[in-house]
Ligand SMILES: Nc1ncnc2c1ncn2[C@@H]1O[C@H](COP(=O)(O)OP(=O)(O)OP(=O)(O)O)[C@@H](O)[C@H]1O
Ligand SMILES: [Mg+2]
């Protein structure tokens with residue numbers, strides 16, 4: 001199959017880029033563009049920002065100025081779907097595979113090739129639309145969005161324009177306590193289906209670029225938010241919630257570093273009290289939640305400073321790039337208007353019709369989503385800090401739920417997971433799916449401590465062993481003879497031994513140095529190899545030290 005495709009490509013590449021150079025190295029097809037073709041991109045990148053804002057001025061005046069302005073933020077998020085094959089052809093997509101090894105006449109847009117819709121894309125879009133509380137369009141269609149860029153082989157992107165698959169939804173989230181806490185609800189304008197473009201790889205010295213078309217035609221869902229966010233933190237948390245939702249749904253890995261979840265952030269400012277929005281600037285190249293937060297904060301300050309200096313005409317509708325190294329945004333290109341895209345209905349694909357039965361069947365298959373999970377955990381009596389820790393990662397939530405299903409106490413299970421287990425995972429750089437301790441054995445461990453079969457101290461020791469090697473709590477207790485000593489006579493004997501071996505400390509204790517009770521307790525615990533019941537030990541010890549028995 002692959003070799004047939006390569007033959008086709010070797011005949012046709014010049015149809016795509018008349019001055020592109022195609023070559024094969026190590027069995028891989030490379031397409032190299034001469035610098036003249038990528039000039040626009042490189043020139044735009046090299047353009048200095050139109051207005052230079054001195055960094056020190058920014059830092060000094062930011063706090064004062066930003067207080068006079070309110071920021072308006074809306075986000076466009078592209079989520080790459082984890083379908084087995086691309087949106088309109090049967091090529092698979094695996095991040096990081098050799099360039100141009102997963103391409104065919106359809107995703108290369110060769111003349112005469114016709115797209116065929118992957119039904120999983122519709123299923124995933126419906127799932128997300130429902131999860132984001134949207135209204136689904138029972139009849140939607142595809143449109144062509146036309147623009148030229150070397151990573152777009154067809155010269156247009158198949159997208160949805162006037163009838164997106166889902167509209168008018170919202171997401172709920174809870175801000176972490178370190179950011180002030182509180183519940184937020186942000187509107188979703190629309191969710192639509194589109195295909196991804198390829199990837200340009202620019203050479204180090206900038207004189208040529210290479211095209212990798214593996215990603216061309218991979219299905220995306222674009223989620224457009226209402227301009228409802230007001231701070232960088234709110235925007236970053238919104239993006240994190242979308243990541244959780246797509247991961248809970250299992251429709252994308254949501255990995256920002258690999259570009260499976262990409263956020264373009266739109267920011268404008270207005271003087272406090274003004275109702276109209278200001279001119280928006282779109283920021284791209286944000287590949288972490290913290291860069292979303294920092295880029296927005298920078299942009300708010302930049303715009304506020306310009307506005308406060310009477311230079312608001314310098315805030316123009318444009319696309320800016322976030323430069324991680326310099327921690328600032330710079331002009332990338334002036335914004336195209338909608339009409340520049342010359343959208344028109346895609347003639348090669350039929351209308352998408354969703355039957356109510358189909359929508360119902362998808363709706364019934366949805367898992368419990370992050371917001372529902374958080375509210376359920378909250379009702380169980382957990383603090384918001386615990387709720388967020390447990391619900392943020394779907395796998396941790398599943399582990400916690402499975403521990404509870406095995407009968408564990410809610411608060412104790414949460415404490416073990418958030419405490420010793422989380423610390424172990426952090427140390428060993430493991431995810432919860434990698435640890436050997438099963439939720440059932442965690443429940444057993446908690447029950448064994450609660451019933452007094454083993455002490456809390458022994459419990460912690462067993463935990464380390466179970467985390468690293470697996471096994472069962474019962475097996476380890478038996479194998480290591482760890483059952484707690486709760487026999488007063490046996491404990492009494494050990495106390496007598498320790499007291500008789502430490503006459504000096506006894507004298508000091510009886511002379512008023514009562515803190516020494518801790519010393520005696522420690523010695524007895526050591527003698528019992530950590531197995532003595534601590535409550536009983538201290539009770540009997542106190543009686544004996546005070547000469548009552
Ligand atoms: N004045 C404003 N300030 C901040 N954000 C805004 C403002 N007006 C609109 N937005 C937000 O900007 C985003 C616009 O996204 P949309 O996809 O509709 O248009 P676009 O960015 O022009 O198109 P494209 O998909 O080609 O990038 C939305 O999230 C919207 O909420
Ligand atoms: Mg945009």
Ligand SMILES: [Mg+2]
Pocket residue numbers: 076222224
């Ligand atoms: Mg958009």
